[in-house]
Amino acid sequence: xxxxxxxxxxxxxxxxxxxxxxxxxxxxxxxxxxxxxxxxxxxxxxxxxxxxxxxxxxxxxxxxxxxxxxxxxxxxxxxxxxxxxxxxxxxxxxxxxxxxxxxxxxxxxxxxxxxxxxxxxxxxxxxxxxxxxxxxxxxxxxxxxxxxxxxxxxxxxxxxxxxxxxxxxxxxxxxxxxxxxxxxxxxxxxxxxxxxxxxxxxxxxxxxxxxxxxxxxxxxxxxxxxxxxxxxxxxxxxxxxxxxxxxxxxxxxxxxxxxxxxxxxxxxxxxxxxxxxxxxxxxxxxxxxxxxxxxxxxxxxxxxxxxxxxxxxxxxxxxxxxxxxxxxxxxxxxxxxxxxxxxxxxxxxxxxxxxxxxxxxxxxxxxxxxxxxxxxxxxxxxxxxxxxxxxxxxxxxxxxxxxxxxxxxxxxxxxxxxxxxxxxxxxxxxxx
Numbered sequence: 083x084x085x086x087x088x089x090x091x092x093x094x095x096x097x098x099x100x101x102x103x104x105x106x107x108x109x110x111x112x113x114x115x116x117x118x119x120x121x122x123x124x125x126x127x128x129x130x131x132x133x134x135x136x137x138x139x140x141x142x143x144x145x146x147x148x149x150x151x152x153x154x155x156x157x158x159x160x161x162x163x164x165x166x167x168x169x170x171x172x173x174x175x176x177x178x179x180x181x182x183x184x185x186x187x188x189x190x191x192x193x194x195x196x197x198x199x200x201x202x203x204x205x206x207x208x209x210x211x212x213x214x215x216x217x218x219x220x221x222x223x224x225x226x227x228x229x230x231x232x233x234x235x236x237x238x239x240x241x242x243x244x245x246x247x248x249x250x251x252x253x254x255x256x257x258x259x260x261x262x263x264x265x266x267x268x269x270x271x272x273x274x275x276x277x278x279x280x281x282x283x284x285x286x287x288x289x290x291x292x293x294x295x296x297x298x299x300x301x302x303x304x305x306x307x308x309x310x311x312x313x314x315x316x317x318x319x320x321x322x323x324x325x326x327x328x329x330x331x332x333x334x335x336x337x338x339x340x341x342x343x344x345x346x347x348x349x350x351x352x353x354x355x356x357x358x359x360x361x362x363x364x365x366x367x368x369x370x371x372x373x374x375x376x377x378x379x380x381x382x383x384x385x386x387x388x389x390x391x392x393x394x395x396x397x398x399x400x401x402x403x404x405x406x407x408x409x410x411x412x413x414x415x416x417x418x419x420x421x422x423x424x425x426x427x428x429x430x431x432x433x434x435x436x437x438x439x440x441x442x443x444x445x446x447x448x449x450x451x452x453x454x455x456x457x458x459x460x461x462x463x464x465x466x467x468x469x470x471x472x473x474x475x476x477x478x479x480x481x482x483x484x485x486x487x488x489x490x491x492x493x494x495x496x497x498x499x500x501x502x503x504x505x506x507x508x509x510x511x512x513x514x
Contacts, residue, residue: 218316309507310459310493311506312437314458321453321502325435328432335463340396349455350455356443360380378406383408386418387417408423414477461491
Protein backbone atom coordinates (compact mmCIF):
# COMPACT_ATOMS: atom_id res chain seq x y z
CA UNK A 83 0.00 0.00 0.00
CA UNK A 84 2.77 2.38 0.92
CA UNK A 85 4.82 1.38 -2.13
CA UNK A 86 1.87 2.01 -4.43
CA UNK A 87 1.29 5.46 -2.89
CA UNK A 88 4.98 6.32 -3.43
CA UNK A 89 4.80 5.29 -7.09
CA UNK A 90 1.71 7.44 -7.64
CA UNK A 91 3.47 10.32 -5.91
CA UNK A 92 6.47 10.02 -8.28
CA UNK A 93 4.16 9.94 -11.33
CA UNK A 94 2.23 13.01 -10.20
CA UNK A 95 5.49 14.82 -9.46
CA UNK A 96 6.69 14.08 -13.00
CA UNK A 97 3.47 15.53 -14.38
CA UNK A 98 3.94 18.67 -12.27
CA UNK A 99 7.44 19.12 -13.72
CA UNK A 100 6.65 18.36 -17.38
CA UNK A 101 3.23 19.94 -17.62
CA UNK A 102 0.50 18.65 -19.90
CA UNK A 103 2.62 18.30 -23.10
CA UNK A 104 2.79 14.95 -24.84
CA UNK A 105 6.25 15.44 -26.38
CA UNK A 106 8.99 12.86 -26.23
CA UNK A 107 11.80 14.42 -24.16
CA UNK A 108 14.27 11.58 -24.48
CA UNK A 109 16.03 10.05 -21.47
CA UNK A 110 14.73 11.54 -18.15
CA UNK A 111 15.28 11.12 -14.46
CA UNK A 112 12.62 11.42 -11.68
CA UNK A 113 13.15 12.44 -8.04
CA UNK A 114 10.70 10.94 -5.54
CA UNK A 115 10.00 12.68 -2.23
CA UNK A 116 7.69 11.45 0.57
CA UNK A 117 4.83 13.85 1.35
CA UNK A 118 1.67 13.63 3.42
CA UNK A 119 -1.38 12.17 1.70
CA UNK A 120 -3.44 15.37 1.83
CA UNK A 121 -0.57 17.78 0.99
CA UNK A 122 0.08 19.69 -2.27
CA UNK A 123 2.65 17.41 -3.85
CA UNK A 124 4.09 19.95 -6.23
CA UNK A 125 4.49 22.57 -3.54
CA UNK A 126 5.78 19.96 -1.11
CA UNK A 127 8.43 18.81 -3.56
CA UNK A 128 9.73 22.32 -3.84
CA UNK A 129 9.62 22.82 -0.12
CA UNK A 130 11.46 19.55 0.37
CA UNK A 131 14.67 21.21 -0.75
CA UNK A 132 14.97 19.68 -4.27
CA UNK A 133 13.90 22.84 -6.11
CA UNK A 134 17.32 23.63 -7.56
CA UNK A 135 17.94 20.12 -8.73
CA UNK A 136 14.46 19.88 -10.26
CA UNK A 137 14.93 23.21 -12.01
CA UNK A 138 18.22 21.92 -13.42
CA UNK A 139 16.53 18.77 -14.67
CA UNK A 140 13.76 20.78 -16.34
CA UNK A 141 16.32 22.99 -18.08
CA UNK A 142 18.20 19.93 -19.32
CA UNK A 143 14.98 18.45 -20.64
CA UNK A 144 14.11 21.69 -22.42
CA UNK A 145 17.58 21.84 -23.94
CA UNK A 146 17.24 18.25 -25.12
CA UNK A 147 13.89 19.08 -26.74
CA UNK A 148 15.39 22.10 -28.53
CA UNK A 149 18.28 20.01 -29.81
CA UNK A 150 15.89 17.39 -31.10
CA UNK A 151 13.83 20.07 -32.85
CA UNK A 152 16.96 21.43 -34.53
CA UNK A 153 17.92 17.92 -35.63
CA UNK A 154 14.45 17.33 -37.08
CA UNK A 155 14.53 20.65 -38.93
CA UNK A 156 17.96 19.85 -40.32
CA UNK A 157 16.78 16.43 -41.45
CA UNK A 158 13.70 17.97 -43.08
CA UNK A 159 15.94 20.41 -44.99
CA UNK A 160 18.17 17.54 -46.11
CA UNK A 161 15.13 15.57 -47.25
CA UNK A 162 13.86 18.63 -49.14
CA UNK A 163 17.21 19.03 -50.94
CA UNK A 164 17.36 15.36 -51.83
CA UNK A 165 13.77 15.47 -53.09
CA UNK A 166 14.62 18.49 -55.27
CA UNK A 167 17.69 16.76 -56.70
CA UNK A 168 15.69 13.62 -57.35
CA UNK A 169 13.08 15.68 -59.16
CA UNK A 170 15.77 17.26 -61.32
CA UNK A 171 17.18 13.85 -62.17
CA UNK A 172 13.75 12.56 -63.13
CA UNK A 173 13.11 15.70 -65.18
CA UNK A 174 16.45 15.36 -66.96
CA UNK A 175 15.74 11.71 -67.71
CA UNK A 176 12.42 12.73 -69.26
CA UNK A 177 14.13 15.44 -71.32
CA UNK A 178 16.80 13.01 -72.49
CA UNK A 179 14.13 10.52 -73.52
CA UNK A 180 12.22 13.26 -75.37
CA UNK A 181 15.43 14.40 -77.05
CA UNK A 182 16.07 10.86 -78.15
CA UNK A 183 12.60 10.69 -79.69
CA UNK A 184 13.16 14.08 -81.36
CA UNK A 185 16.47 12.88 -82.79
CA UNK A 186 14.69 9.85 -84.18
CA UNK A 187 11.72 11.73 -85.59
CA UNK A 188 13.29 15.10 -86.34
CA UNK A 189 12.17 18.53 -85.24
CA UNK A 190 13.21 22.13 -85.12
CA UNK A 191 15.44 23.41 -82.35
CA UNK A 192 13.75 25.61 -79.85
CA UNK A 193 14.83 29.24 -79.58
CA UNK A 194 17.02 30.10 -76.65
CA UNK A 195 18.07 26.52 -75.93
CA UNK A 196 21.77 27.30 -75.82
CA UNK A 197 24.40 27.16 -78.50
CA UNK A 198 22.49 25.06 -80.98
CA UNK A 199 19.28 26.98 -81.59
CA UNK A 200 17.73 24.66 -84.06
CA UNK A 201 18.19 21.04 -82.64
CA UNK A 202 20.05 17.81 -83.42
CA UNK A 203 19.57 14.65 -85.45
CA UNK A 204 20.92 11.17 -85.11
CA UNK A 205 23.66 10.06 -87.48
CA UNK A 206 22.34 8.99 -90.87
CA UNK A 207 22.14 5.18 -91.13
CA UNK A 208 24.98 3.63 -93.06
CA UNK A 209 22.86 2.38 -95.96
CA UNK A 210 21.23 5.79 -96.40
CA UNK A 211 24.61 7.53 -96.25
CA UNK A 212 26.00 5.23 -98.92
CA UNK A 213 22.96 5.99 -101.06
CA UNK A 214 23.70 9.71 -100.75
CA UNK A 215 27.31 9.07 -101.68
CA UNK A 216 26.13 7.17 -104.74
CA UNK A 217 24.07 10.21 -105.77
CA UNK A 218 27.10 12.41 -105.25
CA UNK A 219 29.17 10.15 -107.49
CA UNK A 220 26.51 10.45 -110.16
CA UNK A 221 26.71 14.23 -109.89
CA UNK A 222 30.48 14.05 -110.33
CA UNK A 223 30.08 11.91 -113.42
CA UNK A 224 27.66 14.44 -114.89
CA UNK A 225 30.17 17.22 -114.31
CA UNK A 226 32.89 15.15 -115.95
CA UNK A 227 30.68 14.67 -118.98
CA UNK A 228 30.35 18.43 -119.19
CA UNK A 229 34.13 18.65 -119.00
CA UNK A 230 34.41 16.18 -121.86
CA UNK A 231 32.25 18.41 -124.02
CA UNK A 232 34.41 21.37 -123.09
CA UNK A 233 37.56 19.38 -123.88
CA UNK A 234 36.29 18.57 -127.38
CA UNK A 235 35.88 22.26 -128.09
CA UNK A 236 39.14 23.21 -126.40
CA UNK A 237 41.63 20.43 -126.99
CA UNK A 238 44.13 20.22 -124.16
CA UNK A 239 46.21 17.16 -123.41
CA UNK A 240 46.64 18.25 -119.79
CA UNK A 241 42.88 18.64 -119.33
CA UNK A 242 42.19 15.26 -120.94
CA UNK A 243 44.83 13.55 -118.81
CA UNK A 244 43.43 15.00 -115.59
CA UNK A 245 39.89 14.16 -116.68
CA UNK A 246 40.87 10.53 -117.29
CA UNK A 247 42.52 10.35 -113.88
CA UNK A 248 39.42 11.71 -112.16
CA UNK A 249 37.20 9.31 -114.10
CA UNK A 250 39.34 6.42 -112.88
CA UNK A 251 39.05 7.57 -109.28
CA UNK A 252 35.29 7.90 -109.57
CA UNK A 253 35.07 4.37 -110.95
CA UNK A 254 37.10 3.11 -107.97
CA UNK A 255 34.80 4.91 -105.55
CA UNK A 256 31.74 3.46 -107.24
CA UNK A 257 33.15 -0.01 -106.76
CA UNK A 258 33.79 0.74 -103.07
CA UNK A 259 30.24 1.99 -102.56
CA UNK A 260 28.78 -1.02 -104.38
CA UNK A 261 30.91 -3.40 -102.30
CA UNK A 262 29.82 -1.67 -99.09
CA UNK A 263 26.16 -1.87 -100.06
CA UNK A 264 26.53 -5.61 -100.79
CA UNK A 265 28.15 -6.08 -97.39
CA UNK A 266 25.28 -4.29 -95.66
CA UNK A 267 22.73 -6.38 -97.53
CA UNK A 268 24.47 -9.54 -96.36
CA UNK A 269 24.33 -8.28 -92.77
CA UNK A 270 28.08 -8.05 -92.34
CA UNK A 271 30.15 -5.23 -90.92
CA UNK A 272 29.65 -3.20 -87.78
CA UNK A 273 29.11 0.46 -86.93
CA UNK A 274 32.83 1.09 -86.56
CA UNK A 275 33.58 -0.33 -89.99
CA UNK A 276 30.72 1.70 -91.47
CA UNK A 277 32.10 4.90 -89.96
CA UNK A 278 35.65 4.26 -91.13
CA UNK A 279 34.46 3.42 -94.64
CA UNK A 280 32.31 6.53 -94.81
CA UNK A 281 35.15 8.79 -93.65
CA UNK A 282 37.43 7.37 -96.34
CA UNK A 283 34.86 7.80 -99.09
CA UNK A 284 33.91 11.33 -97.97
CA UNK A 285 37.57 12.31 -97.91
CA UNK A 286 38.08 10.99 -101.42
CA UNK A 287 34.93 12.75 -102.64
CA UNK A 288 36.04 16.07 -101.18
CA UNK A 289 39.38 15.72 -102.95
CA UNK A 290 37.61 14.92 -106.21
CA UNK A 291 35.33 17.93 -105.92
CA UNK A 292 38.34 20.19 -105.44
CA UNK A 293 40.14 18.73 -108.47
CA UNK A 294 37.06 19.01 -110.67
CA UNK A 295 36.52 22.59 -109.47
CA UNK A 296 40.00 23.43 -110.70
CA UNK A 297 39.06 22.14 -114.14
CA UNK A 298 35.79 24.05 -114.09
CA UNK A 299 37.55 27.32 -113.35
CA UNK A 300 38.83 27.25 -116.91
CA UNK A 301 35.27 27.81 -118.12
CA UNK A 302 34.46 30.67 -115.77
CA UNK A 303 35.22 33.36 -118.32
CA UNK A 304 32.96 31.72 -120.90
CA UNK A 305 29.66 32.33 -119.09
CA UNK A 306 27.76 35.33 -117.67
CA UNK A 307 28.29 36.13 -114.00
CA UNK A 308 24.81 35.00 -112.97
CA UNK A 309 24.68 31.72 -114.95
CA UNK A 310 26.04 29.48 -112.22
CA UNK A 311 24.86 27.25 -109.40
CA UNK A 312 26.28 26.12 -106.06
CA UNK A 313 26.62 22.42 -105.26
CA UNK A 314 26.64 21.09 -101.69
CA UNK A 315 27.24 17.36 -102.22
CA UNK A 316 27.61 16.21 -98.61
CA UNK A 317 26.00 16.95 -95.26
CA UNK A 318 28.94 18.61 -93.49
CA UNK A 319 29.54 21.53 -91.14
CA UNK A 320 32.22 23.12 -93.32
CA UNK A 321 30.78 23.44 -96.83
CA UNK A 322 28.99 26.76 -97.31
CA UNK A 323 28.93 30.02 -99.24
CA UNK A 324 28.80 33.51 -97.76
CA UNK A 325 27.20 36.51 -99.41
CA UNK A 326 29.66 39.38 -99.26
CA UNK A 327 26.90 41.96 -98.86
CA UNK A 328 24.72 42.28 -95.75
CA UNK A 329 21.03 43.16 -95.66
CA UNK A 330 19.66 46.62 -94.88
CA UNK A 331 16.80 47.20 -92.49
CA UNK A 332 13.74 45.86 -94.28
CA UNK A 333 10.03 46.21 -93.55
CA UNK A 334 9.15 43.84 -96.37
CA UNK A 335 11.03 41.36 -98.52
CA UNK A 336 10.82 38.73 -101.22
CA UNK A 337 13.44 35.97 -101.33
CA UNK A 338 13.56 33.63 -104.32
CA UNK A 339 15.88 30.82 -105.46
CA UNK A 340 16.17 27.64 -107.48
CA UNK A 341 16.72 24.44 -105.47
CA UNK A 342 17.44 20.85 -106.43
CA UNK A 343 17.78 18.13 -103.80
CA UNK A 344 16.91 14.55 -102.97
CA UNK A 345 18.26 14.60 -99.40
CA UNK A 346 16.32 12.93 -96.60
CA UNK A 347 15.29 13.49 -93.93
CA UNK A 348 15.01 17.16 -94.77
CA UNK A 349 17.00 19.07 -97.39
CA UNK A 350 18.64 21.21 -94.68
CA UNK A 351 19.15 24.98 -94.65
CA UNK A 352 19.29 26.75 -98.03
CA UNK A 353 20.13 30.04 -96.30
CA UNK A 354 20.35 31.73 -92.91
CA UNK A 355 20.75 35.36 -91.92
CA UNK A 356 22.05 36.15 -88.41
CA UNK A 357 22.53 39.50 -86.68
CA UNK A 358 24.25 40.32 -83.38
CA UNK A 359 22.12 38.89 -80.58
CA UNK A 360 19.80 36.93 -82.90
CA UNK A 361 21.05 33.92 -84.86
CA UNK A 362 17.59 33.25 -86.35
CA UNK A 363 16.80 36.68 -87.78
CA UNK A 364 15.84 35.17 -91.15
CA UNK A 365 16.21 31.43 -91.85
CA UNK A 366 14.82 28.94 -94.37
CA UNK A 367 15.16 25.36 -93.13
CA UNK A 368 13.73 21.89 -93.70
CA UNK A 369 15.01 19.83 -90.80
CA UNK A 370 14.28 16.22 -89.93
CA UNK A 371 10.79 15.10 -90.89
CA UNK A 372 9.30 18.56 -90.46
CA UNK A 373 8.00 20.62 -93.38
CA UNK A 374 10.11 23.49 -94.62
CA UNK A 375 9.91 26.53 -92.32
CA UNK A 376 10.68 30.23 -92.56
CA UNK A 377 11.93 31.84 -89.34
CA UNK A 378 11.86 35.58 -88.70
CA UNK A 379 13.23 36.71 -85.34
CA UNK A 380 12.67 33.14 -84.06
CA UNK A 381 8.99 33.20 -85.09
CA UNK A 382 8.02 30.32 -87.37
CA UNK A 383 5.70 29.67 -90.30
CA UNK A 384 5.41 26.25 -91.94
CA UNK A 385 5.68 26.31 -95.73
CA UNK A 386 3.94 23.98 -98.23
CA UNK A 387 7.07 23.24 -100.29
CA UNK A 388 7.83 19.71 -101.49
CA UNK A 389 11.18 19.82 -103.29
CA UNK A 390 13.31 16.80 -102.35
CA UNK A 391 12.55 14.82 -105.51
CA UNK A 392 15.88 15.42 -107.23
CA UNK A 393 14.36 17.98 -109.64
CA UNK A 394 14.82 21.72 -109.96
CA UNK A 395 12.16 23.81 -108.21
CA UNK A 396 11.75 27.56 -108.01
CA UNK A 397 10.56 28.88 -104.64
CA UNK A 398 9.70 32.38 -103.41
CA UNK A 399 8.63 33.73 -100.02
CA UNK A 400 7.18 37.21 -99.60
CA UNK A 401 6.61 38.97 -96.26
CA UNK A 402 5.61 42.34 -94.88
CA UNK A 403 6.06 43.52 -91.31
CA UNK A 404 2.53 44.94 -91.29
CA UNK A 405 0.53 42.14 -89.60
CA UNK A 406 3.33 39.70 -90.51
CA UNK A 407 1.59 38.68 -93.76
CA UNK A 408 3.46 36.07 -95.85
CA UNK A 409 3.02 34.13 -99.08
CA UNK A 410 4.82 31.06 -100.45
CA UNK A 411 5.26 30.22 -104.15
CA UNK A 412 6.57 27.00 -105.69
CA UNK A 413 7.28 26.85 -109.43
CA UNK A 414 5.42 30.10 -110.00
CA UNK A 415 2.20 29.12 -108.18
CA UNK A 416 1.16 30.33 -104.75
CA UNK A 417 0.78 27.34 -102.45
CA UNK A 418 0.33 28.92 -99.03
CA UNK A 419 -0.07 32.15 -97.09
CA UNK A 420 -0.62 33.40 -93.57
CA UNK A 421 -0.19 36.27 -91.18
CA UNK A 422 1.11 37.16 -87.71
CA UNK A 423 4.66 36.08 -88.61
CA UNK A 424 6.88 38.43 -86.55
CA UNK A 425 4.48 41.36 -87.10
CA UNK A 426 5.97 44.86 -86.86
CA UNK A 427 9.49 43.48 -86.53
CA UNK A 428 11.78 44.93 -89.24
CA UNK A 429 14.60 42.73 -90.52
CA UNK A 430 17.71 44.05 -88.81
CA UNK A 431 20.75 45.23 -90.78
CA UNK A 432 24.49 44.50 -90.50
CA UNK A 433 24.20 40.72 -90.26
CA UNK A 434 25.82 37.72 -91.97
CA UNK A 435 24.06 35.93 -94.84
CA UNK A 436 25.16 32.29 -95.36
CA UNK A 437 24.05 29.81 -98.02
CA UNK A 438 23.99 26.12 -97.18
CA UNK A 439 24.27 26.25 -93.37
CA UNK A 440 22.23 27.30 -90.31
CA UNK A 441 24.04 29.71 -88.00
CA UNK A 442 23.98 29.24 -84.24
CA UNK A 443 26.39 32.12 -83.78
CA UNK A 444 27.08 35.13 -86.00
CA UNK A 445 28.74 33.67 -89.09
CA UNK A 446 29.34 30.21 -87.58
CA UNK A 447 28.19 27.50 -85.17
CA UNK A 448 27.24 25.19 -88.04
CA UNK A 449 25.65 21.77 -87.44
CA UNK A 450 26.12 19.10 -90.12
CA UNK A 451 22.63 17.71 -89.52
CA UNK A 452 21.14 21.04 -90.66
CA UNK A 453 23.38 21.55 -93.70
CA UNK A 454 21.76 21.91 -97.10
CA UNK A 455 22.45 19.00 -99.45
CA UNK A 456 21.81 19.65 -103.13
CA UNK A 457 22.16 22.48 -105.62
CA UNK A 458 21.17 26.13 -105.31
CA UNK A 459 21.03 28.95 -107.86
CA UNK A 460 19.60 32.40 -108.57
CA UNK A 461 19.29 33.44 -104.94
CA UNK A 462 17.78 36.95 -105.01
CA UNK A 463 16.32 39.27 -102.36
CA UNK A 464 14.11 42.33 -102.82
CA UNK A 465 13.04 44.83 -100.16
CA UNK A 466 9.43 44.67 -101.30
CA UNK A 467 6.70 42.14 -102.00
CA UNK A 468 6.85 40.89 -105.60
CA UNK A 469 3.62 40.49 -107.55
CA UNK A 470 2.43 37.03 -108.65
CA UNK A 471 3.31 37.98 -112.22
CA UNK A 472 6.87 38.89 -111.27
CA UNK A 473 7.26 35.61 -109.40
CA UNK A 474 5.92 33.69 -112.41
CA UNK A 475 8.47 35.37 -114.70
CA UNK A 476 11.26 34.19 -112.42
CA UNK A 477 9.94 30.63 -112.25
CA UNK A 478 9.62 30.38 -116.05
CA UNK A 479 13.04 31.95 -116.79
CA UNK A 480 11.38 34.77 -118.65
CA UNK A 481 13.51 37.50 -120.17
CA UNK A 482 11.37 39.87 -118.08
CA UNK A 483 12.59 38.24 -114.83
CA UNK A 484 14.00 40.72 -112.33
CA UNK A 485 17.22 40.57 -110.32
CA UNK A 486 17.12 41.29 -106.61
CA UNK A 487 17.53 44.95 -105.71
CA UNK A 488 19.02 44.01 -102.31
CA UNK A 489 20.92 40.81 -103.18
CA UNK A 490 21.42 39.92 -106.84
CA UNK A 491 22.79 36.53 -107.89
CA UNK A 492 26.35 37.01 -109.10
CA UNK A 493 29.61 35.09 -108.72
CA UNK A 494 31.36 38.26 -107.63
CA UNK A 495 28.99 38.52 -104.63
CA UNK A 496 29.68 34.99 -103.31
CA UNK A 497 32.55 33.51 -101.30
CA UNK A 498 32.76 29.69 -101.25
CA UNK A 499 34.20 27.61 -98.41
CA UNK A 500 34.95 23.96 -97.63
CA UNK A 501 34.70 22.43 -101.09
CA UNK A 502 31.25 23.67 -102.12
CA UNK A 503 31.45 23.99 -105.90
CA UNK A 504 30.14 26.14 -108.76
CA UNK A 505 28.91 24.97 -112.12
CA UNK A 506 26.78 26.19 -115.03
CA UNK A 507 23.13 26.69 -114.10
CA UNK A 508 20.91 23.95 -115.56
CA UNK A 509 17.31 24.65 -114.55
CA UNK A 510 16.42 27.24 -117.18
CA UNK A 511 17.98 25.09 -119.91
CA UNK A 512 15.64 22.27 -118.84
CA UNK A 513 12.59 24.57 -118.89
CA UNK A 514 13.44 26.14 -122.22
